[in-house]
Structures are given as C-alpha cells and as structure tokens.
Amino acid sequence: MITVRDKEFDLRPADPKKDLDWAYGLFKQSLHDFVEELAGAWPETGAYEFFSEGFCHMPIKMLMHDGDPIGFFGIMEEEKRVTVQRMYLAPAWRGAGLGGWIIGETLKVAHRAQKPFETEVLVNNKPAMAFYEHMGFAIVGADDDGLVKLHVIRHRDTESYVLPRNISSQSAPVGDIFDR
Numbered sequence: 001m002i003t004v005r006d007k008e009f010d011l012r013p014a015d016p017k018k019d020l021d022w023a024y025g026l027f028k029q030s031l032h033d034f035v036e037e038l039a040g041a042w043p044e045t046g047a048y049e050f051f052s053e054g055f056c057h058m059p060i061k062m063l064m065h066d067g068d069p070i071g072f073f074g075i076m077e078e079e080k081r082v083t084v085q086r087m088y089l090a091p092a093w094r095g096a097g098l099g100g101w102i103i104g105e106t107l108k109v110a111h112r113a114q115k116p117f118e119t120e121v122l123v124n125n126k127p128a129m130a131f132y133e134h135m136g137f138a139i140v141g142a143d144d145d146g147l148v149k150l151h152v153i154r155h156r157d158t159e160s161y162v163l164p165r166n167i168s169s170q171s172a173p174v175g176d177i178f179d180r
C-alpha cells in the first residue's frame, strides 16, 4: 500500500493474463495520436508486439485503487542505467501525484545503484515531456526505431553517474601495453 497526496493505492505485480488487454488499451489510447502523427498510422500489430513483449518480460507493477487498475509502470536497473518504462496512468488519475511518486522511487534506485536515470519519450509527446522537464529531466540523445522518433532523457540529479564516453579510447588496450 502506498499513500500519495493523502490517497491510498495498492501496488501488485502485473499479471499479463489478467492485465495485458486493459494495459494495452491504455497504452494505445495514450499514444495513438502521437504515433499516428509520426508514423502516418497506428501500427496495430507492431505496437501490440512491442507493448506485450515489454509488459510480459519487464517487472511491471499495477497501480490499483479500490480494487481497480488505474495505471502501471516498470522500474528497472539495466547494465548502464536505471530506467522507468511503460509508465501510463488512466486519464482520470493524471495530475494526482502518482507520476511524481514513480519518478521519486526510480530516482532512489538510481542513487543506490549510482547509475544515471534515463528513459525515452516520443518527440511529439509534449505533455509527457513537460512533465519530465518539470521533474528534472533534460534531453541527452535521440533514438529512432524506424517508425517513431524518441528523445532520450536523463534526470539531472544522476548526471554525475554517467561514465565519461572517452574512457575506453583514453586507456590503451591491454594488447598495446604488452606489445610495446
């Protein structure tokens, strides 16, 4: 049980058999217009495969209120970063503090792991980008899966955990040292 702005919510692991259809519906409703603008049309088969692959294999948590699902998200520690993926709240529950709570929880994981907190957002998803900027993120890169363009964004408080990109080019490969 978690309390956010004086309201109580339950968290439980997602069960694809029970939750996938509802979750995919929310994902599609949330991103349909943005993807259509970028890709020309909603790619139903590819979008379902992309979404269900992540939903079934990531540690997705369902946010519940009074026994009903109201959103979901997955916090993950990857090799080089901590990330939140598949973060979607039902329209009636946006603006109630839950997204901020999820970012705060992910930030704690990033600080513990000493890894940058990064995620991606569609380049034209302006409301989500404004939310992320408000929460302390900045654009640090770009990603493109051939259909849609994404900003790669990083939380400023975790900037110091980014390893310098030129570390490997500065240090001589082992073979070089022994060959000299």
Ligand SMILES: CC(C)(COP(=O)(O)OP(=O)(O)OC[C@H]1O[C@@H](n2cnc3c(N)ncnc32)[C@H](O)[C@@H]1OP(=O)(O)O)[C@@H](O)C(=O)NCCC(=O)NCCS
Pocket: 030, 087, 088, 089, 090, 093, 094, 095, 096, 097, 098, 099, 100, 101, 120, 121, 122, 125, 126, 127, 128, 130, 131, 134, 135
């Ligand atoms: C994006 C999303 C997860 C944000 O969660 P949320 O619960 O609505 O956000 P919160 O209510 O926790 O807001 C946290 C803070 O961000 C601010 N904020 C929220 N939305 C904002 C927006 N569109 N623009 C600017 N600031 C925003 C809030 O005012 C709040 O500020 P405060 O803490 O200073 O009071 C949610 O709106 C959502 O599910 N959107 C649709 C799906 C989506 O686009 N997901 C992201 C895919 S990358």
